[in-house]
Amino acid sequence: MTSDPNRIRRLLTMLPAAALLGACGKGSGQQADVSVAGSVSAPVLASASVPDLSKVKLVLGDQVKLLRTKAEAAGVLEGIPYQIEWASFQGAAPLFEAVVSGDVDTAMAADTPALAAAAGGARVKVVAASVSSPTGVAILVPPDSPIRTVADLKGRNVIVSSARGSVAHYLLFGALREAGLKTDDVNTGFLLPSDAAVAFSSGKIEAWATFGSYQASAEIRGARVLRDGVGINSGIGVIAASDAALADVGKRAALADVLRRLALSNTWANAHPKEYGDVFQRLTGLPADVAKLAISRDRPQLRAVDAEIVRQLQLVADTFFEAKLFPKRVDASQLVDASLFQPA
Template identity: 55%
Template sequence: MHSLRRWNALLFAALAALAMPGLAGCERAAAPGAADAGTAPVTLVLGDQVRMTRALVEASGAFDGIPYQVEWANFQGAAPLFEALKAGAVDTAPAGDSPTLAAAAAGTPFRIVAVATSSPRGVGIVVPAGSALRSIADLDGQELVVSSARGSIAHYLALGALKEAGVPAERTTLSYLQPVDALTAFKSGHIQAWATFDPYLASAELSGARVLRDGEGINSGDGYLAVSERALADPAKRAALADVVRRLARAQEWRNANIAAYTGLYARITGLAPDIAERVIGRGHTGLQPVTPAAIDRLRRVADVYAAERLLARDIDVARLFDTRLFPATVEP
């Protein structure tokens, strides 16, 4: 606990310089597009996490010839991304189930328009190679750092793993730290146990970290494309977003058919080391799919867990979070 506090003190000066905490870790970049002749150009600001969506788009050429403008806003985690969406700074937010629920409970106005599933092994609780902690049960009375915030997919894993091991959550000190800062602290020996997600998990593993428990059997692996209600209410943006979703679905189909080529491009575009990129992509991903009743039920089960733990600011009508009109199942991507 004290080592993490010392690490947080080192970070304070840098974090204090940020003008908008909700945009911490954000990068913005423009992608050229063309407007239809005689019309004002539509500009979409697409939120992203660790450049994963942007890498997919650039590698596949999915946005070639788009009739609108796109700007990318990159974040290191879902919590600041949803803060930006709530503030109207981005139009979309790709995120996992847990942070999506946390954002909904906080009153963020969005609708889920598409679903994709990745391997639950992309979430894990790790310890340094020489750690005396050998199992989740050993976290009883210890500190567990969680990225990136309460309500993240790593937080959900932490709660599920502790319950599975018979360790009451209140007997473990949960601390929260953004993943870029946490990765540096972990590799520097300031964190003894860390719940995190890819690509930070892959980086830790390849640096020798031991995985005490991954998300298999606890996390659903579901990820969602959330779109702001403000953007959906704008007819021009809504039409552009419908096109974006179909293009993203085709891009994911291309990725799944060209894993080796994509892995190299993903490493180059994101700046990740090739071995980290290979591990992240190698865990597996499905394509972007329309919303189904089964997907809604899976998110409802996650919401029930968080409600039981009193981690949601208010009750959520899960079904109302979804909008099936933008990417209907009857339309081929």
């Protein structure tokens, strides 16, 4: 896709109308007549059907400011008619807790924590997806560790970030199974990434399953990758929204608009890694080499939730359920709302 900034600006000018039509038209019984040239002609929507976005505030859940840095670097949120508040978390587990409590409207996460939240009863829907490199999740060991293979983890202590059902937990489960081991062949503990990072760097952790900038930081300091996610993890990331937010007409319209803007920010960031990296480093405070490594593995394009995404989500959900790591089976087809987002 082109990285022409003029094209992005042109697309941005079209977003509010497109988002309102897509979000408000669902189930309203109203028809939109769109001309060939792309301008909207009457009848469009009854005025009562179009919410006043100036009164809407979205609280967008983020992890390590990944969404926010792209959006701010690309400038895609300039001139929005609604309010945005960012809420950044260390991991997906506390992020989904905030969604469940109603403090946050959306969650950006990998596939497994979104599925884990749904299995735990969270009332959320996956509204958009992306695919990144599975190298962005790994099982790490200290550089001088005698552990050379996953099979060597038998009887060892392994820390997983950040909770049961995380993308790192799925990697550990898959890697153990691949090596012919059972989950109870290792002693598994769970820690938030920042706490685990301190323990790992001080030599208190034999092996650590982690992801993203935490993984990159440890690798820069010499940690050895025992097994990354290639061949195990799907690399699917999702943006999920609470059922409550989706049921609110104003928030639904604003979310439809912001998703299209975030899609443009991904396109821009992938085409401008240096500029994006500078903003990412400034907002996160990470060292330059850590920031560069982390974002080199995070080059997704936001995409609609299609049948292939649903199939892969179902595969992950069934794997965890059959392993008794989920309390109930998740029907991925019922977890998605594919009506809200279609890429420009």
